[in-house]
Amino acid sequence: MFCDIVDSTRLAATLDLEALQRVIDAYQHQVAGCAARYDGFVAKFMGDGVLVYFGYPQAHEDDPERAVRAGLDIVAAMPSVRTIDGLELACRIGIASGVVVVGDSISVGAAAERSVLGETPNLAARLQAAAPRNGVIIAASTRALVGNLFNLEPIEPLALKGFGAGVPAWRAIAAHDDASRFRAIRDLTSAGFIGRDAELALALHRWGMASAGEGQLFLLSGEAGLGKSRLCEAMFSRIAAEPHAEIRLQCSPYHANSALYPVLRHLERTAGLAHDDSRAVRGAHFARLFPDATKAERAVTLLGPALGLQDAAPSDAAPAGSKAETLALLQDLLLAPAADEPLCILVEDAHWVDPTTQELLGLLIDRLGDRRVLLLITHRPEFTPPWGTPAHLTRLTINRLSARACAGLIGDLARGKAMPEEVVRQIVAKADGVPLFVEELTKTVLESGLLTEDADAWRLDGPLPPLAIPSSLHDSFMARLDRMAPVKEVAQVGAAIGREFSARLLAPVLDMNAATLDDALTQLVHAGLLVSRESEVYAFTHALTRDAAYASLLKSRRQICHQRIAAALEELDDGFTRATEPELLAYHFGEAGDFSAALAHWIAAGDVAERRSANEEAVAHYRSAQKLTESADLPAADRGRAAEVPMKLANAQMQTAGYHSEDVMQLYQQAQDTAVALDQQDQAAGAGIAMSAFLFGSGRHSDVLEIGNNILRRQLDRLRPETRVLLWVMLGSASCHIGDFRQSLDFSEKAIELDDEVNCTHKAPSAGADPAIVARDLVETASRVMGQLDRAAAVSEQSMAIALDRGNLFSIVWASVSRVLALTSLGRYAEAVACADHALAICEKHGFHSRIGNILQHRGPALFELGDEERGLADIQRGVTLWRERSGTFFLARNLAKLAEYQLRAYQLEQARASLGEAENVAETTEEKMHLAEIIRLRGLIWLAEGHREQARVCFERAIAQARDQGARLFELNAARDLAKLDLEAGDAGEALDQLRSIVDWFPAALDVPVLAECRALLR
């Protein structure tokens, strides 16, 4: 509040110095007196200007109201401030509300207290300058907080320096001394009455008893904002239709020491006494309250001075009557309506009752007995009713609303339109069942512009920021805290720890001895700010109280607090938190501004979560780490970790989102790019290799090759050997899939060679298996397809031996699959089946579900060849289904072709056609071309089965060409054999047999495998 004298320069010019000083003193004295009445703090007298704070050093729940009341009182007192020659002084007052910082960094002690930073004081000063003579002008910020407590007149929007044009402002005319504070502050129409059915029923029941002539005393207690007043209003509206009388006595926080304040205001209202009526008129109105003139005359004598009907008697005069007589008169007056009809007397907010009214109420309670009166008294828990426990007493303490009721209230306030779930969740969580908080938070959100209103719902347009404390509640929380001034710091530091904190952590942070701390915590519990949970653990009663305590710490203090909390946490219990909950440390270090430590702990938190397979948590922690690596605040020395974080994030996310997630792919990409930018070659290669899992899954083999080639072009010699082995494996695999078997063999052999040297085993697993095994698997495939069947068999045998030797079960399974394929191609079917059975048993026992499909689809052909066609085909079928569920299109063309081949052999033409059609489709749409020659050959067989010999021949020829092109001797042999058979049947096989002979002769004469035996028989 800013207050200044009108025309002070003229005054200075006309008055001599001494007279001027005297009148200024009188004025300042008035201002200081009025401010003090409402607990305002006079910060500065600047000549004739005065700056007053409300809410500092002690906050109250109603500081804005106090400021306006003080302003009106000052204006009202101005007529008494005159110069010697009778010239009346006038002043101007401006009031604005907002959060300010008191004190500056230069001044110390009292001087610092008197300076204030923020735009609020400037606005108050500007409004003051724009105010009319003896006018109180308030800003929109203040108006929003004082509700309907005052009679306000809007004035023309102002153009204020520093605030622009069109600044809205109001002139405060007078306070409404309403019968109900509740009605003055609250908008009754905003929401329906929710929940509280049992409470309302009880109140109505007691009203029923009272109406029937059994007078009742009903004490309704509950914390601020829980809905005491609302419950009373609900009761009144339920009985509105019954004939009855109502009296409302409203206690006031500013008049807790003004005798009979609520009763006198009640009398003024019922008698219709207006402040601007003459004494005579007021006296006449007052007299009407009494049945006869003698009573009225006596009442005027007793209450006249208090009601402004008479001057106060001089203090040395004999009292006009005893207090007992006044109280008796008032009792009669209050109870009188009950003679005609049931009466409800509501005393609101008894925690502010003045002693005389309290005494009067005691007397009334004694007289309720057989009167038709319900005396309903509301109060907050800090007030202990002094009226004993009479027989007709009912006490009711109302509790918090359920989460459901809160959600219902939000719905009502949102005008029945659905609110986004996230918003409701946050409001319910913050409001903790206090309807006032629900209301204010909801209004704040609705007014924030975060939501857009649709026809039947509110939509959230962006992310929902954490809800701040509504300004309407700010004062009330600060008041609660300020009342605890000596131990406030304990609450603030507790708040920095969180909604819940332990005394064991608090003690070292505050550097306080246990006894002092214990005492402070007990005080906070008694004040209702904290509840004590289990031993040494405390929690704030409201989420918003914690927010307020936290917000009351200046940023610089906050940082120090978090730093100390983090340091204490690191020490506590031998670093237990560091090992189990690094995220807590990360949070505090982050808030402390120690980003380097925060980063390290976020990463550690992700690692800990990952180890516990808490993948979602791991993702969240790594994300926090990532945010830090992207922030400009991170010290340069920590930038080196920027590539590691997305990599870890991607690995964790892969566990939750799967291999096919585009997000995961992007994270790897980001990790790779960052690592390249930081010249971390090994990291970059690692990210590229990780990306391949994703690309393989969607058949993008040439992308894998490109990544690999890029890595090769960068600095191969700077990669760790493990990374290089993985790189060769990756390239070998991609080459194999696109059908470049020679290239594949080349890469895979490099992998084997290097691995033999460095033996990386499981230091760097490839898709979970030992790279030594995976590389040999690739060699087996490529050399088999290229017709080097001996070599394929040898390498698979070696692979098996290595796997068994190293003992890793997953690798043993992997090697077994290779072995099964090699054995089958050699015609050693029974051994193949045994090997597959062994691998299956391991998978089932150890939960390697992903490998089961793979084993089955390779065991099938061996079983089939052994004569068990039915089981063989069933295995392949199930194997293919399982495999594709897990691995998408990876290897799908090959697998479907195999299935089609055996379906054909089992004379299931229809099914074979379907399987092959799909295989063709995959081979066409993805880059998986390794089995292309076989697919074309199988198409020929289908033509043949359908009787189209010509088309069949075309296919076989194409298959031969395709196989030659890829160096796939085994496939070439198959196709040449089928072509020869076709021509033999037609009796014209000369050319085809020559062609078959040349390919058969390419194979070593000593090689004796089923397919060669069949071909040699044909040639014979």
Ligand SMILES: Nc1ncnc2c1ncn2[C@@H]1O[C@H](COP(=O)(O)OP(=O)(O)OP(=O)(O)O)[C@@H](O)[C@H]1O
């Ligand atoms: N059951 C309810 N249904 C709907 N709104 C409610 C309910 N209870 C309380 N409210 C709303 O919550 C706000 C606070 O309630 P109220 O003013 O009655 O609290 P109080 O206990 O009287 O607080 P104080 O101690 O400050 O007087 C009001 O706006 C009121 O309308």
Ligand SMILES: [Mg+2]
């Ligand atoms: Mg109330």
